[in-house]
Amino acid sequence: MTHTATQVRGLVEVVDEHHPEAERVPVLTRARSGTSIMVDTEKTERIRERVRGLLSEGRVEYFIGYEAGSDPLHVSPSFVQQTDEVEHLVWNLMSINNLVTYLKRYRKQRMGLLVKGCDSRSVIELLKLHQVKRENVYLLGVPCTGILDPKKVAARCNPAAILAIREDHDLVFIEVGVEGRTDEPQVLEFEKHDLLFDKCRSCDYPNPLVYDELVGDPVPVRARVGGKFEDVEHLEQSSIEERLSFWQEQFNKCIRCYACKNVCPMCFCAECLWEKRDPQWVTKYPNPNDTFTFHMIRAYHMVGRCTGCMECERVCPVDIPLGTIFKKIEKDCLELFDYQPGLELDVVPPLSTFDEGDQSQEDLLR
Amino acid sequence: MDHQFEPKIMAFLCSWCSYTGADMAGVGRMQYPANIRIIRVMCSGRMDPLFVMKAFESGADGVLVSGCHPGDCHYTTGNYYTRRRFAALRKLIDFLGIDNRRLKVTWVSGSEGARFSEVTREMTREIRELGPLKLLAPVGV
Numbered sequence: 001m002t003h004t005a006t007q008v009r010g011l012v013e014v015v016d017e018h019h020p021e022a023e024r025v026p027v028l029t030r031a032r033s034g035t036s037i038m039v040d041t042e043k044t045e046r047i048r049e050r051v052r053g054l055l056s057e058g059r060v061e062y063f064i065g066y067e068a069g070s071d072p073l074h075v076s077p078s079f080v081q082q083t084d085e086v087e088h089l090v091w092n093l094m095s096i097n098n099l100v101t102y103l104k105r106y107r108k109q110r111m112g113l114l115v116k117g118c119d120s121r122s123v124i125e126l127l128k129l130h131q132v133k134r135e136n137v138y139l140l141g142v143p144c145t146g147i148l149d150p151k152k153v154a155a156r157c158n159p160a161a162i163l164a165i166r167e168d169h170d171l172v173f174i175e176v177g178v179e180g181r182t183d184e185p186q187v188l189e190f191e192k193h194d195l196l197f198d199k200c201r202s203c204d205y206p207n208p209l210v211y212d213e214l215v216g217d218p219v220p221v222r223a224r225v226g227g228k229f230e231d232v233e234h235l236e237q238s239s240i241e242e243r244l245s246f247w248q249e250q251f252n253k254c255i256r257c258y259a260c261k262n263v264c265p266m267c268f269c270a271e272c273l274w275e276k277r278d279p280q281w282v283t284k285y286p287n288p289n290d291t292f293t294f295h296m297i298r299a300y301h302m303v304g305r306c307t308g309c310m311e312c313e314r315v316c317p318v319d320i321p322l323g324t325i326f327k328k329i330e331k332d333c334l335e336l337f338d339y340q341p342g343l344e345l346d347v348v349p350p351l352s353t354f355d356e357g358d359q360s361q362e363d364l365l366r
Numbered sequence: 367m368d369h370q371f372e373p374k375i376m377a378f379l380c381s382w383c384s385y386t387g388a389d390m391a392g393v394g395r396m397q398y399p400a401n402i403r404i405i406r407v408m409c410s411g412r413m414d415p416l417f418v419m420k421a422f423e424s425g426a427d428g429v430l431v432s433g434c435h436p437g438d439c440h441y442t443t444g445n446y447y448t449r450r451r452f453a454a455l456r457k458l459i460d461f462l463g464i465d466n467r468r469l470k471v472t473w474v475s476g477s478e479g480a481r482f483s484e485v486t487r488e489m490t491r492e493i494r495e496l497g498p499l500k501l502l503a504p505v506g507v
Binding site for chain 1: 451454457461464470471
């Protein structure tokens with residue numbers, strides 16, 4: 001038998017005898033919801049230990065991290081207030097959610113937050129825009145080697161049959177079988193970059209840029225796979241009519257659920273333009289014209305602000321390629337103002353300042 | 367009967383320069399096309415890109431934003447911000463499929479009635495060539 005599975009009060013430990021050199025890790029842990037997920041034990045233990053410390057010292061009122069989600073390929077945000085809840089916290093290859101979005105809601109409290117490299121850029125932007133006080137947040141940074149896209153994993157194997165997911169440098173091993181059955185599970189091998197989220201494939205900042213302490217050692221930037229702006233450039237080269245019909249088709253799917261704006265860490269207006277009744281700028285029902293305005297203006301509001309966490313695209317229930325719009329914004333921002341949001345605290349956002357002698361912009365006006 | 371397409375163009379003019387400039391065009395009997403519908407704003411810096419989108423959405427085929435020349439803003443710096451914002455907005459609308467010739471930003475001072483007349487005639491001609499903006503997607507609702 002290649003696997004020994006011991007089940008102790010909901011905790012399943014799978015040890016792979018084929019890889020004795022691999023750390024002996026309990027790869028499955030039982031979530032509150034009853035599902036099993038794989039965890040990175042070393043980091044998870046470090047996180048739990050630190051959060052326990054932070055809560056008992058009174059450094060933070062509560063901590064936001066990840067816990068097991070409703071299936072093995074997802075995690076949920078976890079809100080920990082008491083030390084006995086710390087056991088719910090996990091870190092694994094699926095920890096995609098940008099938790100910084102909760103800062104806008106709980107900015108008055110002292111809170112701890114788990115941040116990856118990309119998430120830390122959102123924190124920098126929020127600090128820069130005076131939305132949160134640095135002393136109110138305690139940032140536990142996690143150097144990140146890339147997060148797996150559940151959609152890409154599910155396209156390659158049956159998510160219900162996944163027993164364990166392991167990574168070894170650039171390879172990901174997925175064990176599939178039926179839990180509880182003794183026949184040998186199948187081990188599928190994948191190139192890691194094939195399973196990564198698109199944003200992780202072109203990630204420049206895997207290590208947090210702002211943090212109070214790091215969990216684990218900083219990791220090197222992974223070699224980029226393909227160009228970052230490929231989809232943007234492809235659309236830019238098509239004709240204006242093609243672009244309009246492309247976006248109309250995409251926006252026609254929109255049900256105006258506002259998931260994109262609610263998940264966005266940078267959408268923090270106390271009085272939201274889209275929810276206003278007087279004046280009511282857009283209709284409540286998904287009228288195609290208003291939907292176009294909604295996406296256009298929301299994108300415009302992100303010029304010099306969007307850090308490219310791509311949460312909007314991830315949460316979109318109808319799969320509108322919002323990431324393409326925000327990559328376009330990032331590209332424009334670089335071209336026009338030579339500015340990338342979320343990198344440095346003391347650089348003024350490009351639309352909050354001006355340059356009197358800037359002739360290059362003058363030419364773009366007409 | 368010859369049905370020439372007559373575009374509707376919304377012009378957002380700053381109170382201190384461009385609106386006065388348009389007034390000057392009228393006083394000086396310099397003609398400008400009736401396609402232009404003027405809305406006065408206190409400063410071109412007041413222009414929210416949302417106004418532009420609402421104009422397009424409500425049937426405008428073109429939008430003209432005009433303010434004081436850079437350096438001459440009544441509020442000292444308003445039009446510098448406008449310049450940055452609209453440079454970014456014009457790139458964005460083009461990407462989403464609205465030809466950016468439909469959105470122009472220009473500077474017209476209070477004494478430049480002739481220039482206002484010229485700018486509006488030029489823009490009307492260009493948009494007449496572009497044809498109507500078909501923003502509304504061909505679906506129900």
